[in-house]
Amino acid sequence: MAVGHNFKYMIYINxxxxxxxxxxxxxxxxxxxxxxxxxxNDFQQITSFTYKINNQNxxxxxxxESNQISTEVIKSYWYRRGGISFNNIKNESIYxxxxxxxxxxxxxxxKFISKVLENCLKNKLKxxxxxxxxxxxxxxxxxxxxxxxxxxxxxxxxxxxxxxxxFCLIHRNIISKPIIFxxxxxxxxxxxxxxxxxxxxxxxxxxxxxxxxxxxxxSFSPSLFQVYIEKKFELRIFYLNGQCxxxxxxxxxxxxxxxxxxxxxxxxxxxxxxxxxxxEIEQKINAFMHAADxxxxxxxxxxxxxxxxxxxxxxxxxxxxxxxxxxxYFIDRLIAQTLTQ
Amino acid sequence: xSKTMFKFYANCILVKGANRSTICDLQRNKFHxxxxxxxxxxxxxxxxxxxxxxxxxxxxxxxxxxxxxYLLERELIFECEAELIExxxxxxxxxxxxxxxxxxxxxxxxxxxxxxxSLMDQLEILCCNYFQIRFYKKTTKVEIQRILQLLMxxxxxxxxxxxxxxxxxxxxxxxxxxxxxxxxxxxxxxxxSAEKNEKLQGENFGFGTILKVKEVVQNTSHCGAxxxxxFSINIESFTESQxxxxxxxxxxxxxxxxxxxxxxxxxxSYGNIKDTKLIxxxxxxxxxxxxxxxxxxxxxxxxxxxxxxxxxxxxxIENPEDKFSAPIKCGYDPYTCEWEEWSTNPLKQKAIxxxxxxxxxxxxx
Numbered sequence: 035m036a037v038g039h040n041f042k043y044m045i046y047i048n049x050x051x052x053x054x055x056x057x058x059x060x061x062x063x064x065x066x067x068x069x070x071x072x073x074x075n076d077f078q079q080i081t082s083f084t085y086k087i088n089n090q091n092x093x094x095x096x097x098x099e100s101n102q103i104s105t106e107v108i109k110s111y112w113y114r115r116g117g118i119s120f121n122n123i124k125n126e127s128i129y130x131x132x133x134x135x136x137x138x139x140x141x142x143x144x145k146f147i148s149k150v151l152e153n154c155l156k157n158k159l160k161x162x163x164x165x166x167x168x169x170x171x172x173x174x175x176x177x178x179x180x181x182x183x184x185x186x187x188x189x190x191x192x193x194x195x196x197x198x199x200x201f202c203l204i205h206r207n208i209i210s211k212p213i214i215f216x217x218x219x220x221x222x223x224x225x226x227x228x229x230x231x232x233x234x235x236x237x238x239x240x241x242x243x244x245x246x247x248x249x250x251x252x253s254f255s256p257s258l259f260q261v262y263i264e265k266k267f268e269l270r271i272f273y274l275n276g277q278c279x280x281x282x283x284x285x286x287x288x289x290x291x292x293x294x295x296x297x298x299x300x301x302x303x304x305x306x307x308x309x310x311x312x313x314e315i316e317q318k319i320n321a322f323m324h325a326a327d328x329x330x331x332x333x334x335x336x337x338x339x340x341x342x343x344x345x346x347x348x349x350x351x352x353x354x355x356x357x358x359x360x361x362x363y364f365i366d367r368l369i370a371q372t373l374t375q
Numbered sequence: 376x377s378k379t380m381f382k383f384y385a386n387c388i389l390v391k392g393a394n395r396s397t398i399c400d401l402q403r404n405k406f407h408x409x410x411x412x413x414x415x416x417x418x419x420x421x422x423x424x425x426x427x428x429x430x431x432x433x434x435x436x437x438x439x440x441x442x443x444x445y446l447l448e449r450e451l452i453f454e455c456e457a458e459l460i461e462x463x464x465x466x467x468x469x470x471x472x473x474x475x476x477x478x479x480x481x482x483x484x485x486x487x488x489x490x491x492x493s494l495m496d497q498l499e500i501l502c503c504n505y506f507q508i509r510f511y512k513k514t515t516k517v518e519i520q521r522i523l524q525l526l527m528x529x530x531x532x533x534x535x536x537x538x539x540x541x542x543x544x545x546x547x548x549x550x551x552x553x554x555x556x557x558x559x560x561x562x563x564x565x566x567x568s569a570e571k572n573e574k575l576q577g578e579n580f581g582f583g584t585i586l587k588v589k590e591v592v593q594n595t596s597h598c599g600a601x602x603x604x605x606f607s608i609n610i611e612s613f614t615e616s617q618x619x620x621x622x623x624x625x626x627x628x629x630x631x632x633x634x635x636x637x638x639x640x641x642x643x644s645y646g647n648i649k650d651t652k653l654i655x656x657x658x659x660x661x662x663x664x665x666x667x668x669x670x671x672x673x674x675x676x677x678x679x680x681x682x683x684x685x686x687x688x689x690x691x692i693e694n695p696e697d698k699f700s701a702p703i704k705c706g707y708d709p710y711t712c713e714w715e716e717w718s719t720n721p722l723k724q725k726a727i728x729x730x731x732x733x734x735x736x737x738x739x740x
Contacts, residue, residue, distance in 0.1 A: 065473035065502045305450055307385040310462045360402060362467045362610050
């Protein structure tokens, strides 16, 4: 086998050590083309960095402890997990206060350069997602969805009880939803991590008043609430470069999972079947993904009892394994084909 | 009944048999029986109950409604509004797998003499990430260690190991348990010729099962049994069964003498591993022929309601002259829906003699 030839066509994958989807995609890449793969796991620190731009070309070269990456030899790029960051310089100056501010300044520069790096990868290479997609904004996305005329649930971010109660009176049933991740971890001791998470909670007016009665303040930290929409079924859509692969989830028949289907019922898992969205909805999704600048993502939607397709949110990449397995869509193969073609 | 149109969930698939049918629930890994008389009333995966009820007499109406209730309760069908029907497509029956060879079987007496780095390299080229090793006779700790040393750093994801019990070998069982727990590529270790059936250790994230079985696995003839306990009810097997042979597709094997075959129980050899490369054999169209013998073409199986969740065997068949004849070790009759002991069936005696299975049949009795 001509090593030199292979070297010209490398696929760079940023993932995590234990990501099974990446393993599956690598199996397909190897089966389809035997192209070389550089897989960087978790968070990689950049040890050296060069970015060049002139009238003809744009390129980026960087090294991490284990890899050498150059847009001149990498053909395609898949961001799935983890990321690349610059070495944190600990500036322990003799003037400690100066050190703190200098570090802040440098960190801000690193953020800009990271963006340059990612944009260069995105512009030059065929790719799926970039690290920055992780920071896609749920609220901004509602606004984009509205612009492309995808139906969205009435939503409110507020800080005052009076606003929230009024919202709840209009909509009767509402849900509280995390604005970003909905979970965080903190070390309780040197060996113990505590994981705090909040799923989606449904509230009606009396439940809301009960919570209010326990609160001393008239306001709270900005929180997101949406109208609770009665649904016939939920939809999960895997989107890649203009194509939608959709699955309907019958979470209604099973009382336990009525609010959030992630509460799996192992004995009787919710029925998950392939779904064909109307062309018009697929076109709107496509317009949405373009406007949100995402080439890949998993969208959550609802088919409501009044026969509306309602957009909820998009997660870049997301867990697609259960979608592809239930619907026999071969998404691992599709990702491999996208990276190798 | 007010509800009118029902549709089967796409992963609950009807398989029509000669006398009755099954609904294969590929998501929940179960099957249900359904009478053919009910199926005849349906249109594909749709049940138009208004139209159907008009055609039935009072007694049948009650029966029909009971069936609908049964199907709804088990969530095999759902009420589907007319305008949504076209949005619920059937499940794609495509089957694909990222390997030229998806599984291999290597047989040995005491030592797996052909298992070396060259073999590992050949498996890698074929993208083969899984194999099974069967030791018919007692092997040694050294031999098992040697195999694992080659295997652990390779691309192989999982193996199954079948070895003979050995009471004279010091602390053999304790040693094996330790070995299986340290080498997380061993999916299942089976110790045959044991004094009793026993599960020494259950699975842990899909790996590390250790079983002891009384059965004596001394040659290839133990294989090929067809039984409902071997049913595999999932999308991968079901779709593969539509196009390929569920036992032999993308399989390769090397018998204890090094002969490369579709399956160790089959007579035809495509060369010896000493001087033949696996990839040459795999790319031989002759070798691939049996991969394509599918259930819909096999006598008896094609009328069987279990055909797409069942295994197959092409090595031991009722008529050795006819490659489409049914597996001899299947005791199921899809025309009467009864399971019987295959080895005592008078019609099968000639073939049992042909394969020299008299000894095996006696030992099983």
